[in-house]
Structure formats: structure tokens, C-alpha cells
Amino acid sequence: MLLNWKDEYSVGIEAVDYEHKQLIDLINRLHEELAAKDSKLTVSAFLGDLLKGISAHFALEETFMRSLGYDRLAVHKEDHERLLDALRDIMDTFENAEEIDAGELSKQLDTWFSHHFRTHDAELHRILGAHPSTPATT
Numbered sequence: 001m002l003l004n005w006k007d008e009y010s011v012g013i014e015a016v017d018y019e020h021k022q023l024i025d026l027i028n029r030l031h032e033e034l035a036a037k038d039s040k041l042t043v044s045a046f047l048g049d050l051l052k053g054i055s056a057h058f059a060l061e062e063t064f065m066r067s068l069g070y071d072r073l074a075v076h077k078e079d080h081e082r083l084l085d086a087l088r089d090i091m092d093t094f095e096n097a098e099e100i101d102a103g104e105l106s107k108q109l110d111t112w113f114s115h116h117f118r119t120h121d122a123e124l125h126r127i128l129g130a131h132p133s134t135p136a137t138t
């Protein structure tokens with residue numbers, strides 16, 4: 001297991017927390033696929049799923065931030081864009097590479113997401129904590 005869910009990651013919006021847990025699961029599964037040295041096809045499919053899941057998740061967070069008039073939206077969104085660009089780069093590299101350094105890839109994913117959770121998402125959590133009237137999650 002590469003990443004572990006921690007309660008401190010909670011941003012106080014059920015739908016966001018749920019997606020964070022799902023993304024952690026997906027990254028852990030990708031990590032296992034890589035470690036198992038399964039076919040390149042499997043890993044490509046995982047990277048594709050991960051990109052889709054992450055894009056959808058970022059869009060959800062941005063919707064919440066917008067509806068709250070969150071003043072750190074621009075910086076937070078910028079970090080989302082940066083992570084998506086980096087993931088697309090990884091996918092390109094992966095598609096063209098003969099061999100991939102699985103350990104390096106896993107480490108990179110872990111570093112980014114733990115960092116994003118601990119900084120941007122945690123900050124969002126603090127702000128939301130001060131707004132008991134958080135938008136309802138449907």
C-alpha cells in the first residue's frame with residue numbers, strides 16, 4: 001500500500017472525501033499493477049482511469065470553491081492544472097518508453113497527492129470548517 005487515507009485529509013465535504021478515498025485506492029492499485037510488472041496495456045488503462053477520476057474530482061472541488069466564493073480558488077486550481085499536466089506528461093512518456101521506472105512513477109504520484117492533500121485541500125478544509133452551511137452533497 002502506497003498511500004493511506006488519514007482523517008486529517010478530510011475536507012469536511014462528504015463527496016470530496018469520498019472521491020479522495022477513491023483516488024487513493026486507484027493510485028494504490030496502479031502501484032500494485034506496476035509492481036506486478038503487468039502488461040503495458042493494463043498500466044495505460046489505469047493511467048487513463050486515474051486521469052479521468054482526477055479531472056472529475058478537481059472539477060467537483062472547484063465547483064464547491066466557486067459556490068463558496070473561496071478566495072484561494074485561483075491558486076488551488078493552478079495546482080490542479082499543474083498536477084493534470086504532469087500526469088499527461090507521465091502518460092506520454094509511458095506510451096513511448098520501452099521500460100518504465102515503476103518505483104519512480106509511484107513515488108511521484110505519492111509525493112504530489114500527499115502534498116496537495118496536506119496543503120491546498122487541507123486549507124480548503126479549514127475554510128469550510130468556518131462555514132457550517134457547506135453546500136449539500138448530492
Ligand SMILES: [Fe+2]
Pocket residue numbers: 058061076080116120121
Ligand atoms: Fe484540490
Ligand SMILES: [Fe+2]
Pocket residue numbers: 020057061121
Ligand atoms: Fe482534492
